[in-house]
Amino acid sequence: MSGSKKDPFFVGYLSVPEGLKLFLIATVALLLGCFAALALTIGGTQDDPGDGAFRFDWGRQTLIGILEASPYPIVHVTKGTKRIPTGSTVLLSGNGKRGVQSRTTPLDGELVEISGVAIKRGNIEMLQLRGGRNGIKKVAGSVQMPSSKLLGRWRLSGEICDGKCFTGTMRPGRRLSHKACANLCLINGAPPIFVSSAPVNGTRFFLLVNSEGEALDNKFFHHVAQFISLEGTVEKRGNLHLLKADLSSLKRVP
Amino acid sequence: MGTVSNVLMFAEWWLYFGAAVAFYFLTVGIERIDENARGAYVFRPLLIPGVLLIWPLVLWRIAVLERNKPEGFGRYRPLRTAHGYVWLVLFFAIPAIFVTAMLLKQTWPADIPAVRLSPAEAVSQ
């Protein structure tokens, strides 16, 4: 101990001077109190991450339907289950951040059996396929491709997300802190979803493709996860809505 | 991802060189330049991460110390020239970053409606 009681002087390797003890105890109490309070304040005010989720509780879903391999693989279900009824249109993905294009391209337009776990958010559904032929295989039979319907040209405001995370693989799976993850999913073949702030024909979720109806190119990646407005043609294929967007019309909203 | 693989390869080699320097320094070099380290072994593994990260600086200091020249008063002179740049970071860079980011922050365009630009037409494929 050193220094007078009125004017204490702390030396690390000596015992704490009497005059400082109360001050230090108060400081420690304040620090501990602040940390607990901040943890509760910051942790207790996190945003709602949405209700998208892996539906493991539905069990494995095995469906039959027509495969449309491009621009992104989707299946129009002709023989569904209690959870995913006939007439649904589901997006497809592989395990993790992997697309299934290598498996679906040769089967374009065929009747296929798909099997895996469902991911669902609102009216958008995805099936994460099992590996190899367990996940997707051609089955005998032929069915007509469902009709497509053009719903006109629209200007929509919202956000480009990756269909895998947004639909429920990650909560939250959107906004700028998730941008790199979304880009990584898109680079590896996940379908991009445009989440509109206002509904068109009853839906706010659109499979996003370019104005030619093809898969997006890398230029779109710079705008993922920001709030933007886009112009494009809305088309309903089966039970899924597409937005064929012009990149030149893309604007950041305030 | 060409740039990325180059950056990662650079980082990998940086650490390989660092490991080589650490091996030399912690077995032989350290005893030559710091007498307090002679016979003290337990603390040496603690130095490995530091050498891995800043090995060029380590090599430079070894070279200086091996020459065994007196270092003059530089050693005893506190670094005050750095204060200017600390001011720049604290009072310009940090507020600028924070304020810019907060001003640009977007809000979900909930009040912007979907605008129809042309009428629908039914087309069958």
Place this chain on the structure above:
Amino acid sequence: MSVKYTPVQWNANKYGYDLVLIGMVVLYILSFLNVAPMFLDHARPTDGPIVRARAFGTCAFLLLTIILCIGPLARLDARFLPLLYNRRHFGVLTSVIALSHAMFVMDWYFNFAPQSKLEGLLGANTSYGQVLGFPFEVLGLAGLICLGILAATSHDFWLNFLTPRLWKALHFLIYPAFAAVVGHIALGSLQSQDNSIFAIVVGLSTALVCGLHALAAWKERGCDKRGNADAGWIIVGDAGDIEEGRAKIIKLPNGDRVAVFRHKARLSAIANACAHQNGPLGEGRIVDGCVTCPWHGFQYRVADGRSPAPFTEMVPTYRLKLDQTTVLVDPNANEPGMFVEPTALPEHMQ
């Protein structure tokens, strides 16, 4: 120190210090992960790895804020000096918490892909030309590397090996690291939450760090008296102004600072910068006959600027003379450790 190096030179105060640190972190993380979710009424919970990344990330930021406040606080009020004593353990713990945050992020956002996690981290988002959508992860990575360098070079060996001057220069990296971390948070997390509580916390934290630094600098500028020259000698002031066992600090024309101590009614002058971490010796006291640094308690004999055996640190000394009661110092420093006979005060002042 100048005895054989050991991993950590423990003492009771360091144990206490570390106990409080670990207590803060454990309290924070447990409250964040286990208690705070009770206040949320979400249909489905946020992913566990994301909540853990948030808990450790925000904890690291708050710890960094406190670390940066300790320096100026101790300058403003000496009672905060005990917080500075073991600040390096504070820094090491903060780096570990920040690294945990990074690991949670890497194992979640950049996992499950054909690319390696690092490739994903650096290659997925390349919008370097944008403010919104900027790959804020690299700012976090830069901050983490800086914190890693500081933690890895915190052992006293590095101080001695790199010299205090270079070591200090390296450890000024804490400021760009803080800027990078503020950018990392402001362009990432804060852009992605509607609730503005954390934005307010970050704003107040940065304001606190910047404000305290400004206050401390202003205070130091106020006391920083440059001595007037008198035929090559610099006037320190009246000998009666120096209290027994304490010092008066004066700035020389070349910018160096000298601490003039009064010990047993005799005056001695040594350089103000401690040979350990350049702590302000002149703000210390004379304890057991030695000048004791207020930062880490390094000691020097007043007359020759040498640490008592077995330690070998030394600082430059200066010559003094008295003109009546006015103290004057020769601005030319002596070799570190050179003995200078203390100047006795006139009898009426003793």
